[in-house]
Amino acid sequence: MTLLEFARGPALQVSLAVFIAGVLWRFLGALLLPWRLIPAEPRQGAPSPAVAALKGIIVKMWPLAPFQKAGLFTFLNGYIFHLGLAIVVLLFAPHILFIDGLIGLDWPGLPNNIVAMVGVVTAVSLVAALAHRLTSPVLRLISRPDDYASWALTFLPVASGLLASAHLGARYETLLALHVLSVCAFLVWFPFGRLMHAFLFAFSRGMTGIRMGQRGAAI
């Protein structure tokens, strides 16, 4: 078995299994804890819990006016690498082919050179995020090893993917195997670390939306 066969075969299968089981476990472990909702009488005219939750999820997509200056880099850069990751993962033709092989679904992609450019921008954006974390006294204080591990395991697939698509640094098959292995590491880490925010953010925003909505307060 070659390294590439190992990466595409058992490594990917195991990491996907860990990813799915871990995500489900973390979801259930957090959300099956007691729900201590206080049955206070909602303010007259308060939105329904569903509307309040949805409002919470949407409103938090951009900072309120007083926080825009301080949060401009955090939000803009955050959007750049999140959208970049989404484009690279979902709209790169070889990725679509790979996903098609796994689950039988495909969709149109973007030209490879466009995706490569997006990949470079994403990598630069991730490096900027790390630099920001390392140079801000606030972020240095509140960051945990998890934050750096999550950063590294997000950056590696992007960097290895760029090297593989550019055929730089080693044989293509080796680069591709390393790229797939880095994705495996990302998947295995995902449920255990900060990356889980990708799923849990909606619950956090939604719950605060409900709490504040009931009170007729802003979120």
Add this chain to the structure above:
Amino acid sequence: MTAKTTASGVSYDAQGEMSEADRREAAMRGFVGEFGALAAAHMESCVRCGMCAHACHFYVATGNPEYTPINKLRPFEQAYHRHAGPFAPLYRLLGLAPRVTIQELEEWERLIFDACTLCGRCTLACPMGIDIAELIKEARHGLFKAGLIPDRLQLMDRTARAWGSPATPAEDFADIVREIGEANGVPMNVDLEKAEYLVTVAPAELTDHPKAVADAAKILNKIGASWTYHSEGFEASNIGFLNGDLELQRTMTRRLIDTAAKIGAHTLILPECGHAYGAARWEAARWYGGKLPVRIIHMSEFLQEVVNDRKVKLKPIGQSVSFHDPCQLVRRGGVTKAPRDVLERLGCELKELENHGTLAWCCGGGGGVVSNTRADPIRYKAFEIKRREVEAAGAERLVTACGQCRITLTLGAKHFKWDKKVESLLELVADNLVD
């Protein structure tokens, strides 16, 4: 009670005779008792972006990263991952969730009690919607159980437990109210067996602002309401809510609700106090165990009803006013329009502060901070933010609807020799009633 200093030089207070291990275990039990699905979803979602720092008056005023709101939750978060999170056993096994040490708890007492007013501005700033203020309130429950709260707050707690109020023994309440009535020439109703409105007070109104007690009565008398103050349920500023003393919070809440039910009141009027509103309006149902038998409104909502229904006539003031929004009333409580409606009916030209309404800066004294003299230095620094905004707005008068905000801002003004009087919305209405 003893004031101590940690090895790293951080001063803290400790109450009770407990070994360090027992103290730590008590805190952990207190923390773990709070870990429900809401707290879990919040703690699982933080991406360590630091946005909350820019919303906190203590961080903005001092530049000290320790005051970053999410940092104030560190022991609480550690306890969650070690004892309650989905991977707690795995994290413990691999040493990824370190045990919270007694030193950390002692050091964090200062961050959780001195450097947080529970104002919730950080909640507004958090892109993940983490209700940091609520989590810090929950973290206080653990520190209270561990006997690690500021002595000044503990003193108020003990007094409230013994007397039913941190200001006065319940048996003296009726006499105090009658004396205030006599001093202000206002007929008082106390301990009536039946009344439609149960009117409550804040401790500051029995000490610093007694005129407010008379002014509420003056307005209720003017509209011909059936109302009473009551010795069995008068204290609305729930010290348990601030200190993390859930038992006291429950007791004080039940006193108000049970008294209202006993006298057949349809409405319980809370005083000009922000935390009273948070504790009673939004949390009383937790302690009552279901739908309340009485409507709970803040004094500014009552004033809004009175002026909007044209039950009283007001003399127009004709001056410009800036309104300081009490955090628990406005940002955390949703009462933004009521005080502004009242000011409009008073004929005031409203000159809003740069950050107003939901986005207003805290006075710096909420959450028990103004009573905790250890926090004075950072409270005064935070006050400067508000002072700058008030001066920039340039209004002739500064009004608020919370006695604690009023005391905090008045103390700040005195400290900086700032010639600005902080006025009460209630007193403004009472002083301008047309006979």
